[in-house]
């Protein structure tokens with residue numbers, strides 16, 4: 001029906017970019033990006049009215065998002081040139097073709113378009129050799145200034161190469177090296193670097209991407225004293241295993257995967273360097289506290305568990321209960337002691353859920369005055385349960 005809307009308004013419509021790329025790679029597709037040759041906002045409003053759904057528009061960029069449902073959002077962009085003001089003349093808006101729009105994109109593999117109009121429905125448009133590069137498994141830029149124009153594309157090249165198991169083309173790899181040599185990141189905001197890093201660290205296995213980043217010396221862009229050593233890779237591998245273990249058991253649970261990898265990279269840095277990295281990446285206060293203070297607490301807590309091993313379930317419970325998933329997984333990734341790792345995993349899967357069956361009202365019933373004594377009694381009941389006693393409510397009451 002979106003295609004029909006294009007025909008009704010007499011506009012050419014295309015689905016473009018990642019959607020078409022992923023379709024040809026037979027990967028699951030999520031975002032739908034549409035380019036309209038003409039006024040994309042008017043088109044989006046028309047579609048939203050037809051489908052009776054919401055639409056958000058961004059006039060400045062000529063873009064809109066049609067919110068078809070919670071899961072399906074369609075991004076609509078207008079293929080047109082900038083406004084040119086001529087003295088004493090009306091501003092002229094030139095409508096550019098889809099080709100111009102696609103030519104602005106980062107890599108050939110992202111320049112594919114599929115026509116959505118009825119008479120040409122499904123026609124694949126490939127101006128820049130995208131299908132060839134998908135076949136050759138190669139990441140290639142469209143023009144030589146791509147990385148100078150937008151250095152975040154260096155991270156994107158590595159992300160896509162890693163995700164699809166592609167190589168970065170020879171010329172493109174040289175363009176990356178040159179862009180880094182001329183310090184293209186100097187004026188790039190930390191927020192944009194952080195956003196790219198988060199995306200890379202959220203991929204299923206970011207390790208090859210991290211290797212590739214260090215091959216280009218990109219870790220030095222994050223901080224000149226950031227070293228990614230064989231020991232770091234060992235912990236990264238261990239983080240991979242831990243996260244895979246967790247995600248298989250808790251498919252529904254979402255947590256910031258990227259943070260675990262990021263903390264592993266910070267692990268060997270001094271506190272000062274860690275702080276400077278957070279500054280450089282403009283990490284917001286809340287996250288910064290987690291990546292610095294809470295991470296140190298977790299490392300110390302792990303040290304305590306390792307040096308006192310074997311520790312009782314009770315001790316382990318109280319040592320770990322205040323750390324959320326990210327930090328528990330971080331500790332599991334960090335430890336080289338298999339038994340400690342197993343204990344932490346048991347805590348996570350089993351006894352972090354141990355809680356007394358009796359409640360405050362039960363204590364009131366037997367004459368305890370509400371107050372600090374409550375917590376003390378309930379914690380003692382919890383401790384006894386952790387040690388394997390008190391398997392029924394009656395025993396708890398006793």
Ligand code: CTP
Pocket residue numbers: 017018019031104105106107110111150152153156
């Ligand atoms: N793009 C670009 N330069 C950037 C970021 C994006 O040229 N620095 C272009 C890409 O060509 C891409 C489009 O903008 O096709 C949309 O970007 P994004 O949504 O990040 O791309 P996807 O390919 O959908 O990425 P992902 O699969 O990771 O969602």
